Amino acid sequence: MRPMSAIAWFKLASPASFFPLARRLVPWFGAAAAVLTAAGLWIGLIVAPTDAQQGDAYRIIFIHVPAAWMSMFIYVVMAFWCAVSLTFNTRLAAMLAQALAPTGAMFTFLALVTGALWGKPAWGTYWAWDARMTSELILLFLYFGYMALRNAIDDPRRADRASAVLALVGVVNVPIIYFSVKWWNTLHQGASVSLTSAPTMAVTMLTGMLVMAFAAWFYAIAITLLRVQAIIAEREKNTSWIGEMVPRTR
Amino acid sequence: MMCVEVMGEEATRDSSALRGFAWSTMRDLRLAMRSRAELAVQLLFYVIVVTLFPLAVGAETALLRALGPGVLWVAALLASLLSLPRIFATDFADGSLEQIALSTQPLPALISGKIAAHWISTGLPLALISPLLAAQFGLSRDEGWLLALGLLIGTPTLSLLGAIGAALTLGLRSGGGLLALLILPLYVPILIFGAGSIEAMRAGLGAGPQLALLTAALLVAMVGAPLAAAAAVRIALD
Amino acid sequence: MKQGGLVAFLAMGGYGFYVWTSYALAAIAVAVEIVAVRARLRAATKSVSGSERAMVLPDDTQ
Numbered sequence: 001m002r003p004m005s006a007i008a009w010f011k012l013a014s015p016a017s018f019f020p021l022a023r024r025l026v027p028w029f030g031a032a033a034a035v036l037t038a039a040g041l042w043i044g045l046i047v048a049p050t051d052a053q054q055g056d057a058y059r060i061i062f063i064h065v066p067a068a069w070m071s072m073f074i075y076v077v078m079a080f081w082c083a084v085s086l087t088f089n090t091r092l093a094a095m096l097a098q099a100l101a102p103t104g105a106m107f108t109f110l111a112l113v114t115g116a117l118w119g120k121p122a123w124g125t126y127w128a129w130d131a132r133m134t135s136e137l138i139l140l141f142l143y144f145g146y147m148a149l150r151n152a153i154d155d156p157r158r159a160d161r162a163s164a165v166l167a168l169v170g171v172v173n174v175p176i177i178y179f180s181v182k183w184w185n186t187l188h189q190g191a192s193v194s195l196t197s198a199p200t201m202a203v204t205m206l207t208g209m210l211v212m213a214f215a216a217w218f219y220a221i222a223i224t225l226l227r228v229q230a231i232i233a234e235r236e237k238n239t240s241w242i243g244e245m246v247p248r249t250r
Numbered sequence: 251m252m253c254v255e256v257m258g259e260e261a262t263r264d265s266s267a268l269r270g271f272a273w274s275t276m277r278d279l280r281l282a283m284r285s286r287a288e289l290a291v292q293l294l295f296y297v298i299v300v301t302l303f304p305l306a307v308g309a310e311t312a313l314l315r316a317l318g319p320g321v322l323w324v325a326a327l328l329a330s331l332l333s334l335p336r337i338f339a340t341d342f343a344d345g346s347l348e349q350i351a352l353s354t355q356p357l358p359a360l361i362s363g364k365i366a367a368h369w370i371s372t373g374l375p376l377a378l379i380s381p382l383l384a385a386q387f388g389l390s391r392d393e394g395w396l397l398a399l400g401l402l403i404g405t406p407t408l409s410l411l412g413a414i415g416a417a418l419t420l421g422l423r424s425g426g427g428l429l430a431l432l433i434l435p436l437y438v439p440i441l442i443f444g445a446g447s448i449e450a451m452r453a454g455l456g457a458g459p460q461l462a463l464l465t466a467a468l469l470v471a472m473v474g475a476p477l478a479a480a481a482a483v484r485i486a487l488d
Numbered sequence: 489m490k491q492g493g494l495v496a497f498l499a500m501g502g503y504g505f506y507v508w509t510s511y512a513l514a515a516i517a518v519a520v521e522i523v524a525v526r527a528r529l530r531a532a533t534k535s536v537s538g539s540e541r542a543m544v545l546p547d548d549t550q
Contacts, residue, residue: 050501057503060510067514103521110517114510121503138435145432152424161485162418166432169414169478173436176467180439187446187453219518227525233532 013090015232016241022225029222036215043208057121064114066213067107070220071139074104079171082164094160097167098150099228103220105143111136131185135178142170156235270355274363282371289371296329296376300383311388318387319397319448326376326401327408327437331430333372334412337364342420351487358476365413373405393448396457400444403464410475411436417482440467
């Protein structure tokens, strides 16, 4: 373990120091997420007016768009922590990446499903092979690949490093994949329909999306901090400090 | 040191990347030539997969012509995927990969050589026979040449990207499924531009942009993939 | 207004199935994730407490 240094960052970089911090932070982020979700649902379901073209079906965007944004954002954050873990050879950064992946995959799946449920009333078909949804599907495969590789490797440190390389290769390729899928879509479908292009978006609609996006963000932080506690406990279970951190009666 | 006699004294002392690349390419090609039957089988896999599609969708000419470029490219991806473990697996199993990693020559250069040998023994033959298979799908003569050219540029990229996946999954029990899951998303742009080049030619737009993009992808992969694969190999060996 | 309001709210202009299924799926996904992670944390801390106890016992004989 790294000797105690004056620099707060490095002190925080050990799972031992981070565990109690994570435990303290979860309720705050969870509460913030709950409040923002309530506000977002209020705006999205009640305050925002019915759309002229799509009727009330457009209200799906208050779930779909934040989920899509989070799916991409989490992948980038995951890749960032992977880069940190490879550069500084720290365990905690790798554990954070490991904790982020399932939530990212969940948001990706949600974006895909709500996208399909929006596509049917809006464009007549559940799956239109448009650029954004197809790229989102490939992003889901990238998440699954990361998790599957981690799962296939028994040694946790090798799993950390191998999946980190994979995530970095993936994040570099995501723009390339998106560009190529976008190109493919315009060639094969003529006028491509973008699922976020509502010609004029009322201010309330935009506000609702942003509020829900922040709600999703704080939720993601809360659930990731919760999951990383579990991961730390699982991986550090043979160290001397963890017994003191973990309450006996649970 | 079991490989010294194969490496040659001058190779162990010299640390130039080019020499390492050349040595590695020749070594792997020699090893590949010893199992020529295995190479033939991989080529046969390509032919069989391609043949499955008319059997599945019917032999109607217009349909096959429309499907042809896609089928021929997807089958090339799958054939490439099938052959990837060969790049590192045997060396990993008998310990020579560790020796290679310990060599004074830069590991990315040595791995580039392995990838080059892999492509020469799998991707290159595939690209060369593709015009014959293109004829089976009713593609025109020009389309057949364009397919071959696209595959010539695209298959090295498939080998380069695939090597990263092969290195990451070294020694794992999980079988080919995991490798496919890791690599196929990365293959998607190559597939899109490769098959798309023929579509573009059919639309009268010319395949220049697609071929240029395929070439750009190859150049980027030539620089980046050996580095990533070398990192992955070191991770697997630790 | 209230009765018609609630019915109209649920109907969502005829698109009720699509809208409410989306929101329900989101709620279910979040709920499942929270339950699963808490269960994982419980299991992980339980196994830690177990091994801690096992490590403590020999030290008791001082």
